[in-house]
Amino acid sequence: MTDSAEAPASIIDVARRAGVSPSTVSRSLRGMPNVSEATRQRVMRAAAELSYVASPAASRLASGRTATVGVVVPFMTRWFFAQVVAGAEAVLHEASLDLLLYNLGDAAGRGRFFDRLPLQRRVDAVLLVCVPVNDEERAALRGLGVPIVMVGASSPGFGSVRIDDEQGTAKAVRHLLNLGHERIAMICGLDDDDTLGFATPVLRRQGFERTLLAAGLELGPENVVGAPWGVDGGARAMEQLLASDRLPTAVFAESDEMAFGALWTLRRAGLEVPARISVIGFDDHEMAAVVDLTTIAQPVRPQGEVAATLLLDALAERTGEAAEVVMPTHLVVRGTTGPRPPR
Amino acid sequence: MTDSAEAPASIIDVARRAGVSPSTVSRSLRGMPNVSEATRQRVMRAAAELSYVASPAASRLASGRTATVGVVVPFMTRWFFAQVVAGAEAVLHEASLDLLLYNLGDAAGRGRFFDRLPLQRRVDAVLLVCVPVNDEERAALRGLGVPIVMVGASSPGFGSVRIDDEQGTAKAVRHLLNLGHERIAMICGLDDDDTLGFATPVLRRQGFERTLLAAGLELGPENVVGAPWGVDGGARAMEQLLASDRLPTAVFAESDEMAFGALWTLRRAGLEVPARISVIGFDDHEMAAVVDLTTIAQPVRPQGEVAATLLLDALAERTGEAAEVVMPTHLVVRGTTGPRPPR
Numbered sequence: 001m002t003d004s005a006e007a008p009a010s011i012i013d014v015a016r017r018a019g020v021s022p023s024t025v026s027r028s029l030r031g032m033p034n035v036s037e038a039t040r041q042r043v044m045r046a047a048a049e050l051s052y053v054a055s056p057a058a059s060r061l062a063s064g065r066t067a068t069v070g071v072v073v074p075f076m077t078r079w080f081f082a083q084v085v086a087g088a089e090a091v092l093h094e095a096s097l098d099l100l101l102y103n104l105g106d107a108a109g110r111g112r113f114f115d116r117l118p119l120q121r122r123v124d125a126v127l128l129v130c131v132p133v134n135d136e137e138r139a140a141l142r143g144l145g146v147p148i149v150m151v152g153a154s155s156p157g158f159g160s161v162r163i164d165d166e167q168g169t170a171k172a173v174r175h176l177l178n179l180g181h182e183r184i185a186m187i188c189g190l191d192d193d194d195t196l197g198f199a200t201p202v203l204r205r206q207g208f209e210r211t212l213l214a215a216g217l218e219l220g221p222e223n224v225v226g227a228p229w230g231v232d233g234g235a236r237a238m239e240q241l242l243a244s245d246r247l248p249t250a251v252f253a254e255s256d257e258m259a260f261g262a263l264w265t266l267r268r269a270g271l272e273v274p275a276r277i278s279v280i281g282f283d284d285h286e287m288a289a290v291v292d293l294t295t296i297a298q299p300v301r302p303q304g305e306v307a308a309t310l311l312l313d314a315l316a317e318r319t320g321e322a323a324e325v326v327m328p329t330h331l332v333v334r335g336t337t338g339p340r341p342p343r
Numbered sequence: 344m345t346d347s348a349e350a351p352a353s354i355i356d357v358a359r360r361a362g363v364s365p366s367t368v369s370r371s372l373r374g375m376p377n378v379s380e381a382t383r384q385r386v387m388r389a390a391a392e393l394s395y396v397a398s399p400a401a402s403r404l405a406s407g408r409t410a411t412v413g414v415v416v417p418f419m420t421r422w423f424f425a426q427v428v429a430g431a432e433a434v435l436h437e438a439s440l441d442l443l444l445y446n447l448g449d450a451a452g453r454g455r456f457f458d459r460l461p462l463q464r465r466v467d468a469v470l471l472v473c474v475p476v477n478d479e480e481r482a483a484l485r486g487l488g489v490p491i492v493m494v495g496a497s498s499p500g501f502g503s504v505r506i507d508d509e510q511g512t513a514k515a516v517r518h519l520l521n522l523g524h525e526r527i528a529m530i531c532g533l534d535d536d537d538t539l540g541f542a543t544p545v546l547r548r549q550g551f552e553r554t555l556l557a558a559g560l561e562l563g564p565e566n567v568v569g570a571p572w573g574v575d576g577g578a579r580a581m582e583q584l585l586a587s588d589r590l591p592t593a594v595f596a597e598s599d600e601m602a603f604g605a606l607w608t609l610r611r612a613g614l615e616v617p618a619r620i621s622v623i624g625f626d627d628h629e630m631a632a633v634v635d636l637t638t639i640a641q642p643v644r645p646q647g648e649v650a651a652t653l654l655l656d657a658l659a660e661r662t663g664e665a666a667e668v669v670m671p672t673h674l675v676v677r678g679t680t681g682p683r684p685p686r
Contacts (some may be wrong), residue, residue, distance in 0.1 A: 058663065074594065077425040082425055093452055098461050102443065118443070
């Protein structure tokens with residue numbers, strides 16, 4: 001990528017020149033809060049120097065024939081997906097683009113999507129949220145002939161916005177280790193249908209196991225329990241742990257939603273949190289603060305905002321399409337984690 | 344509506360003949376749990392007598408040209424909308440129909456939707472979730488020339504599935520009155536943009552005020568506080584109440600999400616629930632059980648299921664399109680409501 005006048009600059013170029021993240025560029029140029037005046041000025045200057053315009057009107061976009069962007073999600077009922085889409089929509093609507101959402105649902109729905117490609121000739125660009133694709137599917141998507149950006153996954157030739165799930169998980173586990181915990185369990189979400197091939201559960205489990213092993217702890221099958229993804233599944237997984245040989249002193253849940261269920265079971269069982277057992281989640285769901293859950297925060301709406309901006313860049317024939325943006329995660333300490341209880 | 348062979352029977356006819364709700368018919372014919380064997384048998388018999396077939400394949404539907412149903416929601420990030428859509432999708436996918444979701448967002452997005460009608464020629468039927476329409480908008484929708492069903496609203500000539508919001512609210516308020524409460528406040532959700540014209544907030548507020556007045560209680564402006572819709576708004580609204588002249592002993596929140604925020608504020612303020620203050624919500628959100636919230640339950644996914652079935656009936660040229668189905672609500676007592684504290 002270059003600052004020269006040959007190819008118009010993308011949001012990635014502006015971020016690099018201003019020394020900030022693409023998310024900060026997106027928020028600065030859209031006048032969103034949580035950006036300092038100094039940073040905003042620096043971003044504006046970099047954008048001006050590179051002749052970068054935020055949210056070009058749909059009429060000015062090169063391929064703006066349908067004025068519609070297709071968004072594909074596996075399950076729209078999950079908080080994460082809905083938030084990513086809301087972030088993308090905020091950016092797309094400012095550019096007067098409509099959003100057509102396609103919910104894959106189960107494996108059959110996914111099969112139908114790639115067979116029929118219902119977005120064909122209906123959209124100018126496609127955003128795939130947590131839909132990893134195989135070679136055949138990638139070829140089918142390429143055949144749509146429109147820019148494609150992925151959130152929570154990556155694939156050669158497509159733009160990508162994601163977090164580092166393994167690194168984020170390592171932060172959660174190290175927080176528990178630093179509190180003195182040694183008997184640490186993980187609650188995993190099982191999807192009815194593992195042919196969907198989500199990367200997140202695999203990466204978070206890897207992060208969990210590798211961090212424990214690196215700390216010199218042993219890892220047995222009793223360290224990991226699984227139940228259907230969601231609040232109810234988290235409750236059931238915690239019930240499995242409560243019925244096990246040796247109660248863990250700390251639990252890492254793959255997602256906040258599963259952690260909520262785990263906390264629910266612990267409340268019903270009368271086990272004090274964190275005095276008897278610590279719980280940490282992942283995502284920083286809007287309910288995490290409400291139930292005082294310690295968690296690993298990821299920027300959810302901003303991932304949708306940046307992905308949508310990459311699509312706008314691609315539609316304006318800038319260089320952003322195939323960029324890969326990895327966004328940061330951080331530990332948020334609240335009331336559900338504490339020191340290992342005395343034996 | 345008739346049982347004769349003149350017009351094919353709809354789900355409404357089957358429900359009437361079997362003496363059960365349309366939701367029970369939908370669930371029975373789809374082999375879902377939570378239906379007794381006796382009921383299922385009765386429904387199967389009624390369906391057979393009326394030659395009613397659940398989930399006809401898309402290829403057999405009269406207007407099945409695009410094999411796609413358009414679903415229009417105001418805000419897809421809200422739990423309620425996502426659940427309704429998930430219910431509709433389960434039924435539509437069984438009939439091999441795809442779902443194309445249009446998220447209105449703000450008033451500008453809504454204006455664009457009715458100006459451009461982006462669903463035109465893209466869908467065989469339209470499901471509107473909580474999108475009340477004026478005469479002009481109704482005419483525009485009629486112009487699509489496809490069956491239309493609404494959830495959470497009704498309009499002449501369109502099918503409709505909803506609950507009785509005013510009656511549900513009355514149940515919540517009467518529960519508080521029966522516990523001896525007299526100083527009862529309501530937390531309302533304010534949308535950035537009240538041109539969207541949602542019926543629910545108006546009806547729930549009416550239900551609140553009418554039930555208090557019917558009980559002989561006085562009603563002042565201090566009885567109702569408003570804040571932006573959502574968890575954060577609920578937290579802020581409860582802060583307003585905590586700063587008021589006379590603390591209420593009980594609070595009805597317009598939705599569970601606002602009640603969650605109210606509980607969060609009360610926890611931070613150290614006010615015991617329900618010993619010092621009772622809180623009741625509305626919806627029975629999946630997190631309500633987790634935080635032990637007393638609430639008014641409404642069937643959320645089933646509303647989407649029944650609405651989708653009405654659309655299938657209409658596509659199969661049965662008589663279901665303009666049917667109006669009102670689904671029941673009920674009080675769920677959990678740990679956040681209790682007797683009025685002694686003065």
